[in-house]
Amino acid sequence: MDLPSTLLEEFQRQNESRRNICVIGAGPAGLAAVKIIKDSQQYKDGLWTVTAFEARDGIGGIWLPAPPTGDPPLTPLYDSLTTNLPHPVMAYTSFPFPPSTPLFPPASTVLTYMKAYAAHFDLMPHIRLNAHVVAAARDHMTERWTVTTYYADTNTRETGTFNHIVVANGHYRVPRLPNTAGLARWLEAKKAFHAVYYRTPSDFGKARTVLVVGAGPSGQDLCTDLLASGRSVVHSVTGAAHEDLLNGRLKIRGRVAEYLDPSQGRVRLDDGSEESGIDCTVLATGYKVDFPFLPADLIRHAVPPPVPPLPQRLYNSTYHVFPLARHIFPLVDGSTLPASSIAFLGLPVRVAPLPLLEAQMRAVLHVYEHPESLEPTKEAIDIIARYESLRAQAAARHRPSTGSSTSRAAASLQTETHENAVEGDSDPAQVDPVELAIAQAWHRFDGHEQFKYRDALHAFAGYPDRVPAWEIEMYDAKGVLREEWRELERSGLAEQWVHGVGEAGGEAGIQQWVDLMRRLLKRAEERHPERSRL
Template sequence: MDFLPTLEASWNQKTQQHICIIGSGPSGLAALKIIRDSQQFKGGLWTATAFEARDKVGGIWLPAPPTSNPPSTPLYDSLTTNLPHPVMAYTSFPFPAGTTLFPPASTVLKYFEDYAAHFELNEHIRLNTPVLSITRDHTAGKWTVSVRAPKTSAEETHDFDYVIVANGHYRLPRLPATPGLGEWVEAKRAVHSVYCRNPSTFGDAKTVLVVGGGPSGQDLVTDLLASGRNIVHSVTGAAPENLHDGRLKVRGRIAQYGDLDKGLVTFEDGSEESGIDKAVLATGYKFDFPFFPTSVLRPSIPPPVPPLPGALYNSTYHIFPLARHVFPLVGADEFPSSTVAFLGIPIRVAPLPLLEAQMRAVLHVFEHPESLDPTQEAIDIISRYETLRARVAQQRASSSPTQFPDGVDGPISGPSEDPVELAIAAAWHRFEEHEQFQYRDAMHAFAEYPHRVPAWEIEMYDAKGILREEWRDLERLGQAEEWVRGVGAGEGEKVAEEWVDLMRKLLRRAEERHPERSRL
């Protein structure tokens, strides 16, 4: 009974510490919520301020026209989630009862707005306030954060003890280094998908080349087919195939963009396609942190390891070296590793519950910096590097396509870059199979937080493709709304149970419709 008063009394003898959060998208909101839940915040030991460049919360889920360069979001009109919302939601805040299982972007944006309002996060967010620079004041032992004030456009500076980088990584487009592509881009015959909102982007083009096999590339193909266009879809490793009465031609990786007048491209297998009016490149995004000077974050591929470099690098494919994909593992003369955290860097994950786990680990390190063991973290990073290097070597020896993040179809590098190091960089934050769930459990164990990923989340994540296919069929039949009516209206654990029951019912439907295949 005496613990809290004693703890609070000890806090009052300490200096209040200030946490800066960059962005109020999914990562920034998770950071604020977990901070507000902490005893340190409740006891007045911590304060938190999130700086948001845009006029509302929501990050990439907040729509905007593609007028800026680059656009502030890649959000296209037809986007729906590619995960069922019970799997992707924050564990502390389910989607409303009756929400369609794979909701559109507008529903997801409302979810984030409701999350911010429910947990009283908005009072800690400064909207229309972009971060201009973040530098280390070694004398004061602080981070100096410069922002642009919303009303006066004047530059303000503030000192913080900790910085949480939560600005996302789906804005700065990545273009392949494929020969001839530059001429197509210059002639406005090729454009990155970040500028696409709907098929009207392509004007009167009759044949469109879609490059990239990730979710946005697949959605572009679906939208363009529905608009009556012919599609050539370039996907690394794909076997040539003609579908939809020849309107969709699936082809492999592009080797060269050729004659513009002929609309000609050549593929790595030597085959060609001509008559292409436009090309859209769903080829991924670069990690971009323009507010960090090179003294904090070096813009290049890091040197091979071991040993680990003593500084932090942004290869645009990965941030290295990050302990636990979050904490910069740098030399003591750079800055304390326990004062900076990068949220939401891993890809191919259910992001929101992973963000919660990361943020609990972040606060644990903020409170207990000694818990971050640099020797063990370095061993773990080198071990991952050696594992990925062996995997890349095996792929190259077998002539199988090098694995890059979703949507990135190579070659993705310039001639001066080491393809092995680039492949390692591109795979670094990419979680395979159930690695994300093991990671979440490990982060919670590290944070001494009593939570483990429930088995149903893993089951439904594995079944996400089948669930989405069945859900789309229900939507075509006009039955989807009836299926979710009243689901999730219970309380406590009943909410998740109702959604799990619905998803298992949907999987049984898939088995009945397709008895010839396994559901997973």
């Protein structure tokens, strides 16, 4: 029997408005995406569905351990890793860590937290494990995505059709190796490896002197681990002055300009001096942004050309994706890739990631529901303004100190460009050093930029939350807090300090954590009155 016309029209309307959303990855970003979609009224009304595909056999992304095998390993997670943010600042705003959790928890605690988050919000029914997305292609005629997934456990492939894709595959998998002269010989001689393969100081075998390249969190943790194991460390930090500490066991040096004879463990630094007797080098030199499932006709692997105008296709420099409105949405030819068709989560760095991911996803759903809310002209103006600001900064940093084209500053810049040149479509000789610097800085948030960004996302999405003042205060004090927390752990007082903290629950529980962190800062001030609090 035919349906009455009013019921048929309603059925057609609901069918047209029903959206299938694909989330690629079930690490911190993918979990936030599924949770925020489930919170939406459209999901509750049955108008939106969500399926997340996770290539590994469990959720958690970078926090899920894996052996240092494969090319590259599934995660860079090393045994000693703890968070570098206090967990009240780091946590999803919708789900605090349990009471009495160590203030800077180890990776295993974070993984347990991720699993608890998924269980609390009933996310697992929407997540397919051992499901490796190998291709995602958009049909411009149907305006749908065809996603092809390989299931490793059954050795089968499956395709599905989706209206939207949320890219949440993480950015700590593909190692970035510098193109420093002579490094290839060290790698071939097994005297150098990337930090993605590091798990414990025993990985270095009988090596007594280790060169650590890179001053980020992993590079600093590596130095701490190696020194604690009794080894000596040469720490290469770009721009650093020579400094010998711990009776010479720790040498702070500048950037490595050339790797010399690996059998002698010799390297030449950018000031012309040399270090020798290095048994092994570990390269804590970062990771590449990588989307192997997206086709080359959708995103080009190269540094984008100068702007304005904005390019009409997406670029992946391996440092940034460009041009993206609000660091999330493609702002290219809307007839081939509408801004509401695909969203990139988690690209900003130097941020508290988990609360930012939730804010980004709320903005994503707002654009899915109201595509017109993302006004192309305004977004283009904002992108160009950021570009011009970063270009001015990069040009000032790289301006030669003299008019000579052979000045030391120019030579240093040429070396830096060679080291960081993008692999793929870009010819390293043709990569403009200022454009490369812009790419490297694009998603890097300095100062309180991340908090302004988060507030702006929530305002855009019509969400009432704003970043509380205590969170900014404790983010700024993270270094002091971590150092003092480690001192508590060494003295055996850490467990006593956090016992019962957070048990009040809700806002009162959060306030307990804030009070504890302020007590810890006061303790640091009392122990080190000569140092500034921040």
